Amino acid sequence: MSKQTGKNAASETATHGSVRDREIVDAKVIVTCPGRNFVTLKITTRSGVTGLGDATLNGRELAVASYLQDHLVPNLIGRDAGRIEDIFQFFYRGAYWRRGPVTMSAIAAVDVALWDILGKMAGLPIYRLLGGRSREGALVYGHANGRDIAEASDAVGRFIEQGFLAVRAQCGVPGVKKAYGVSSARGYEPAESELPAETVWNTPRYLEVAPKLFERLRKDHGNHVELLHDVHHRLSPIEAARLAKSLEPYRLFWLEDATPAENQHSFELIRQHSVTPLAVGEVFNSIWDCKHLIENQLIDYIRTTIVHGGGISHIRRLADFAALHQVRTGFHGATDLSPVTMGAALHFDTWAPNFGIQEYMFHTGETDAVFPHDYEFRDGRLHVGDTPGHGVALDEKLAKKYPYSPKQLPIARLQDGSMWDW
Ligand code: EZ4
Ligand code: CO
Secondary structure, eight states: OOOOOHHHHHHHHHHHOOHHHHBEEEEEEEEEOSSSOEEEEEEEETTSOEEEEEOOOTTOHHHHHHIIIIIIHHHHTTSBTTOHHHHHHHHHTTTSSOOSHHHHHHHHHHHHHHHHHHHHHHTOBHHHHHTOOSSSSEEEEEEEEESSHHHHHHHHHHHHHTTOSEEEEEEOOTTOTTOTTOOOTTOOOSOOBSSOOEEEEOHHHHHHHHHHHHHHHHHHHOSSSEEEEEOTTOSOHHHHHHHHHHTGGGOOSEEEOOSOOSSTTHHHHHHHHOOSOEEEOTTOOSGGGTHHHHHTTOOSEEOOOGGGTTOHHHHHHHHHHHHHTTOEEEEOOOTTSOHHHHHHHHHHHHHOTTEEEEEOOOOOHHHHHHSOBOOEEETTEEEOOOOSBTOBOOOHHHHTTSOOOOOBOOEEEETTSOEEOO
């Protein structure tokens, strides 16, 4: 490290720690399963400031843990924790094998941990480092579901009673075993078995039931609650267009993942036929996965969130790019994203001028105890606190009580046995 002299170095020492203080001396990967698996990176500086980043990739947790442990951690030791952008570029450009969910989740953990450290050194919450508050709280949507339409409508009613202003609704499909988004008693958690559960998919039955669900929801709950729905990549582009068109009378906030988006041009077909707003991108890892979708205004909400998209540094670029095309953010926020991601995302949501909505599923009590945090739900919105950094901690002693437990996401097949998108 170069020796710092002169006035600038002195004032830096007083307010943000010296380069020596900021040197990364330790980086540790912690895998824990308080109800479900989470991978967390903890970075420590010479002056003893720590930062946390989430690296959880549902069903592929150990691949990211190894990427961090074996490939990134050795490169972190001795670096200046204040050089957040350069460290992002070092791992993104410097990897040669760019992008992909494993790489981008690992980089995200490093990036978020460094923003956490910056906040703690500056004594400021991350939303203030980003440019300050744009709103009082982040509008969130909860997950309501039921085995049939009546049960799903009751579940939506319970969310409204709890103060939710926006609710995602899913229901069972007659003839479909384990329809996506329909819970067991414990709450919806798709990665429930060591090897993938086999589910069966039936597009015609689904296309029959989905509009009926929303017709009933508007009848039971009126026009003011925001309603959302996730197709989970199951339809072809023309089927997706038909569904989007048939849902128009019920004025959805969004229709999510209506068709797989590897071929971004697919969405042109949906757009030609419908004004139902479209959301996509929870499985994307970078701006490049949605460049065509955004610059052609084929979507209304981008779902890519911090943990799977390279961290705050990359997602900030994505959000700014989206803003140019009137696309708003609607970050993924299922329970497989740890409270560390939720905390970081809420700081981002509090700042981002083009914030739209934030997905919010409740973590279990065990998860909340392992990851104490200072965000809270109030009147349909999540509110971040003013703890420096992202405001989420990790109780390492408690985390040790919950060892890793192998789990994978389900797969889907058609009735004749062909593999389909889950
Ligand atoms: O299936 O996060 O919109 N939310 C979703 C989630 C995803 C899981 C996959 O790990 O689609 O429920
Ligand atoms: Co989804």
